[in-house]
Amino acid sequence: xxxxxxxxxxxxxxxxxxxxxxxxxxxxxxxxxxxxxxxxxxxxxxxxxxxxxxxxxxxxxxxxxxxxxxxxxxxxxxxxxxxxxxxxxxxxxxxxxxxxxxxxxxxxxxxxxxxxxxxxxxxxxxxxxxxxxxxxxxxxxxxxxxxxxxxxxxxxxxxxxxxxxxxxxxxxxxxxxxxxxxxxxxxxxxxxxxxxxxxxxxxxxxxxxxxxxxxxxxxxxxxxxxxxxxxxxxxxxxx
Amino acid sequence: xxxxxxxxxxxxxxxxxxxxxxxxxxxxxxxxxxxxxxxxxxxxxxxxxxxxxxxxxxxxxxxxxxxxxxxxxxxxxxxxxxxxxxxxxxxxxxxxxxxxxxxxxxxxxxxxxxxxxxxxxxxxxxxxxxxxxxxxxxxxxxxxxxxxxxxxx
Numbered sequence: 001x002x003x004x005x006x007x008x009x010x011x012x013x014x015x016x017x018x019x020x021x022x023x024x025x026x027x028x029x030x031x032x033x034x035x036x037x038x039x040x041x042x043x044x045x046x047x048x049x050x051x052x053x054x055x056x057x058x059x060x061x062x063x064x065x066x067x068x069x070x071x072x073x074x075x076x077x078x079x080x081x082x083x084x085x086x087x088x089x090x091x092x093x094x095x096x097x098x099x100x101x102x103x104x105x106x107x108x109x110x111x112x113x114x115x116x117x118x119x120x121x122x123x124x125x126x127x128x129x130x131x132x133x134x135x136x137x138x139x140x141x142x143x144x145x146x147x148x149x150x151x152x153x154x155x156x157x158x159x160x161x162x163x164x165x166x167x168x169x170x171x172x173x174x175x176x177x178x179x180x181x182x183x184x185x186x187x188x189x190x191x192x193x194x195x196x197x198x199x200x201x202x203x204x205x206x207x208x209x210x211x212x213x214x215x216x217x218x219x220x221x222x223x224x225x226x227x228x229x230x231x232x233x234x235x236x237x238x239x
Numbered sequence: 240x241x242x243x244x245x246x247x248x249x250x251x252x253x254x255x256x257x258x259x260x261x262x263x264x265x266x267x268x269x270x271x272x273x274x275x276x277x278x279x280x281x282x283x284x285x286x287x288x289x290x291x292x293x294x295x296x297x298x299x300x301x302x303x304x305x306x307x308x309x310x311x312x313x314x315x316x317x318x319x320x321x322x323x324x325x326x327x328x329x330x331x332x333x334x335x336x337x338x339x340x341x342x343x344x345x346x347x348x349x350x351x352x353x354x355x356x357x358x359x360x361x362x363x364x365x366x367x368x369x370x371x372x373x374x375x376x377x378x379x380x381x382x383x384x385x386x387x388x389x390x391x392x
Contacts, residue, residue, distance in 0.1 A: 010381060089358055111354035111379025130352050132381055197383045204369075 007117040008125045010133045011171040016178040041070030047100035048074035051107040057127045138171040153180040160187035161228030163194040177205045184209040187218045247284040253301040255323040261294030270312045270391040279303045314338045353380035
């Protein structure tokens with residue numbers, strides 16, 4: 001499978017075979033001795049452009065880059081960049097394109113990573129775009145499910161928390177729909193339910209799912225329980 | 240000379256947009272920018288009788304022909320409309336507008352957090368047909384919108 005110059009923007013861009021391939025490669029990477037790992041990205045530079053705060057995503061990318069022998073440039077706070085002086089988003093990312101071999105981007109604006117992938121000639125990885133997508137978190141979640149349960153197929157998975165604004169639950173639910181015999185249970189307060197467009201896509205793909213307001217009522221025979229926090233920063237009134 | 244009585248002024252050269260869904264003519268005029276057109280003679284019939292649709296609207300524009308992009312705009316407002324090109328008083332071409340699968344630069348994304356609302360980017364929407372319902376999915380923010388929710392640039 002050829003992943004040369006392939007971007008990772010949305011889980012919706014992936015077929016099941018491609019996800020299986022990435023998870024198999026991830027297992028090989030995990031088992032690879034450090035002395036071999038450090039050769040993989042030697043002499044390469046990753047641009048890590050975090051227009052929005054992040055702890056785990058940013059540092060896991062940087063850690064992976066360093067463990068594979070690469071270097072990194074970028075920022076995690078736009079207040080120290082030329083964006084504050086009025087430079088456009090497009091100009092900023094075009095400049096980093098010249099400094100690096102791959103670009104990881106997080107932005108509060110939805111579609112920012114897709115747009116970056118269309119105007120740059122280096123691979124772009126979406127580290128989260130607003131309430132839209134967080135595909136690498138989904139790949140990691142799928143990897144964790146596979147590692148702990150042996151297979152992603154044939155699982156009852158309960159997903160609880162802020163299902164309206166949590167981008168990881170959208171990506172994960174759609175990714176799980178590519179696997180066989182998946183049964184999903186969604187639990188959230190009524191005001192933070194899974195958006196209709198996601199449940200509609202799941203329905204169209206023939207995925208079995210149920211919706212609950214109360215966690216105690218919902219928990220039964222689940223193989224996996226996936227909890228998310230309330231995404232207060234994405235509430236329209238910030239309350 | 241055709242003696243058929245025209246409810247809407249007959250034109251020699253230009254475009255007739257026919258079979259517009261009843262009461263949608265003003266919206267069609269607006270999306271084509273013809274509501275502020277000071278150059279061409281435009282006549283319009285609203286809620287005319289139609290054998291096929293019960294009611295229909297008609298717009299006639301003198302000395303003005305439409306582009307493919309304008310056909311697509313009409314299709315978004317009124318998917319069953321037809322566009323007739325009139326030359327020397329006769330119909331020289333007839334087109335049935337068709338909703339394209341991919342719509343470039345016509346729809347404004349209603350999502351205020353979409354990149355197309357922040358940067359100078361041509362919007363791209365994918366037309367989704369789900370039974371009788373039409374939705375438009377933004378290529379960038381990946382959100383789907385019912386046709387009543389979208390506005391035309």
